[in-house]
Amino acid sequence: MAADFGTHIRDSQIKRRRRKQYILVILVVFLLFLISGGAYWLFWRSSVFEVKGIEVSGLKTLTKEEVIDFVRGRFLGRGFVDRWFGEQNLFAWPETLKPEDLALLPILKSVSIGRQYFDRTILIKVAEREPYAIWCNTESEVKLKSPGDRPHNARHIGR
DSSP: OOOHHHHHHHHHHHHHHHHHHHHHHHHHHHHHHHHHHHHHHIIIITTTTTEEEEEEOOOOOOOOOHHHHHHHHHHHTTTTHHHHHHHHHHGSSSSBBOOOHTTTTTTTEEEEEEEETTTTTTEEEEOOOOOOEEEEESSOEEESSTTOOOOTTOOOOOO
């Protein structure tokens, strides 16, 4: 009889330990669910990281709207982060543009994109190229970016 009583106590201790482990697992899963729900609300549903304004500096020939449209067109919907967050989230905006993107608008030398989290503002710094020369013909005017550039229909005259 004493052996049955000892096994009964050992079995009840094992059951109590399993019950505690089960409750602990349920509690951890519940906390993870709360944390992930809070992160979802903070990043996607709340206005904490919503873009309130876009400032562009360093403009000489381009307009603010042209630069904003160009930058939006180069990153919007191309990466996982911007598709996930949307263009109105501060995290969706890239820090720089790729050189192949800058080649599409040759007047731009560089574009850097910053974020002001407290003001919820995107800061775009633009460096434009200085025209080296202007090539005029009867059809259009072409601005050359550097001494090595020549229009496709130009002929070399001289030495």
